Amino acid sequence: MHYEFDFTPVIDAFPDLLWGCLGTLRLALAGMVLAIIIGIGGVVLRDSQFKPLRLLVIIFVEVIRNTPFLVQIYFVFFALPFVGIKLDPTPTAIIALGLNGGAYAIEIIRGGVQSITRGQIETGMALGLRPLQVFRLIVLKPALRAIYPSLASQFILLTLTTSIASAVAAYELTSVAKLIENESFRSFEVYFTVTLLYLALSWLMMRLLAAIAARYLAYPVK
Amino acid sequence: MGKNEFLFLLQGLKWTAILSVVAFGAGIPSGLAVALARTSEWPWPRRLTAGYIAVFQGTPLLMQLFVVYYALALAGLDLEAWEAVALGFTLHASAFLGEIWRGSIEALPWGQVEAAKALSLGYLARTATVILPQAIRISLPATIGFLVQLVKGTSLAAIVGFTELARAGGIVSSQTFKPLLVYAVVGIMYFAICWPLSFYGTRLEHRFAAASAR
Numbered sequence: 001m002h003y004e005f006d007f008t009p010v011i012d013a014f015p016d017l018l019w020g021c022l023g024t025l026r027l028a029l030a031g032m033v034l035a036i037i038i039g040i041g042g043v044v045l046r047d048s049q050f051k052p053l054r055l056l057v058i059i060f061v062e063v064i065r066n067t068p069f070l071v072q073i074y075f076v077f078f079a080l081p082f083v084g085i086k087l088d089p090t091p092t093a094i095i096a097l098g099l100n101g102g103a104y105a106i107e108i109i110r111g112g113v114q115s116i117t118r119g120q121i122e123t124g125m126a127l128g129l130r131p132l133q134v135f136r137l138i139v140l141k142p143a144l145r146a147i148y149p150s151l152a153s154q155f156i157l158l159t160l161t162t163s164i165a166s167a168v169a170a171y172e173l174t175s176v177a178k179l180i181e182n183e184s185f186r187s188f189e190v191y192f193t194v195t196l197l198y199l200a201l202s203w204l205m206m207r208l209l210a211a212i213a214a215r216y217l218a219y220p221v222k
Numbered sequence: 223m224g225k226n227e228f229l230f231l232l233q234g235l236k237w238t239a240i241l242s243v244v245a246f247g248a249g250i251p252s253g254l255a256v257a258l259a260r261t262s263e264w265p266w267p268r269r270l271t272a273g274y275i276a277v278f279q280g281t282p283l284l285m286q287l288f289v290v291y292y293a294l295a296l297a298g299l300d301l302e303a304w305e306a307v308a309l310g311f312t313l314h315a316s317a318f319l320g321e322i323w324r325g326s327i328e329a330l331p332w333g334q335v336e337a338a339k340a341l342s343l344g345y346l347a348r349t350a351t352v353i354l355p356q357a358i359r360i361s362l363p364a365t366i367g368f369l370v371q372l373v374k375g376t377s378l379a380a381i382v383g384f385t386e387l388a389r390a391g392g393i394v395s396s397q398t399f400k401p402l403l404v405y406a407v408v409g410i411m412y413f414a415i416c417w418p419l420s421f422y423g424t425r426l427e428h429r430f431a432a433a434s435a436r
Binding site: 065067072198206 | 283284412417420
């Protein structure tokens with residue numbers, strides 16, 4: 001069998017693909033922000049005095065971590081209208097991504113908080129640091145330093161997961177690819193190119209996250 | 223949702239299990255090959271597999287499935303849909319298992335390899351009797367963690383058009399107009415497979431951590 005590769009439909013639609021990349025980044029960033037908010041809130045509830053709340057967080061984490069994102073996003077997609085919230089596919093996808101990432105963030109952040117011992121905080125206060133300084137220098141920064149690598153790889157994973165949001169037609173790279181494929185029937189060429197774009201995106205993001213760590217979380221502090 | 227719909231979902235569950243077992247089963251030997259090449263003494267196999275792993279870790283699983291699916295069609299191979307997606311999942315698994323096992327092999331003290339060499343054990347004997355038995359033990363929690371990822375990942379075969387559990391859920395939900403109920407049941411089915419695995423993996427991890435803390 002002989003097949004002529006034809007990348008012209010892909011090249012013609014390249015600006016659309018780049019916009020799709022921006023859509024993917026937007027989904028990933030918004031999802032990550034939501035995930036961190038859920039993560040921090042979840043950690044507070046997870047260690048609260050009230051047992052039902054603790055149980056609720058544990059169940060949430062286990063359910064999200066042991067079911068596929070595709071099923072989660074469909075569930076959110078159909079559940080939101082059911083409770084009277086009408087949203088476009090893209091915000092729906094952000095909520096699903098945030099819930100998914102949030103479950104993983106709870107576990108990661110909790111590990112970071114537990115890595116700070118009571119004694120370190122007491123030492124800080126004994127040295128005469130003000131409460132806010134203790135929080136910023138002794139709790140927050142070392143905890144961030146401890147969880148940053150896991151959080152960063154979770155962020156990359158979340159970025160790759162956004163491609164599943166195409167299942168509910170959210171605006172991102174994979175949906176754009178599907179449109180181009182439907183018009184040109186050049187399936188292999190389209191998906192091959194888009195795979196390379198994802199590779200570039202995750203590589204860029206990895207470099208950016210490493211640069212942020214080197215700039216703000218370097219240790220020992222100069 | 224009646225009995226027939228439920229049975230249809232169970233059919234989907236069967237295919238999810240088959241896909242997972244095939245991909246994991248084929249991923250074990252190929253992942254082992256990747257891990258051994260990645261820790262080889264020659265630079266070329268190391269570089270090649272490093273690139274292979276980086277590509278699979280840096281792209282979405284969905285894209286990997288699409289590219290493999292259409293590449294096979296272009297190559298003129300007349301495969302059934304499930305064989306094509308199973309191959310995609312196997313390649314994915316080989317990269318991730320290869321990376322997990324590379325980590326476990328490198329976690330062994332270098333003295334182990336040196337001692338085996340000093341006893342004039344050849345590469346095969348060294349790998350099979352000294353390195354792998356220890357590395358496999360270390361890698362178990364992460365390997366089980368990846369198996370859970372893989373079971374969840376097989377749901378993406380639904381987007382490629384293969385009727386496993388997630389797609390069966392889509393079909394039943396559009397027939398019954400009860401998407402919430404159907405996706406809840408589908409979610410529970412995935413949970414029933416994944417949660418025991420996750421639980422076992424975490425328990426092993428704690429046990430190994432306790433053993434190495436002694």
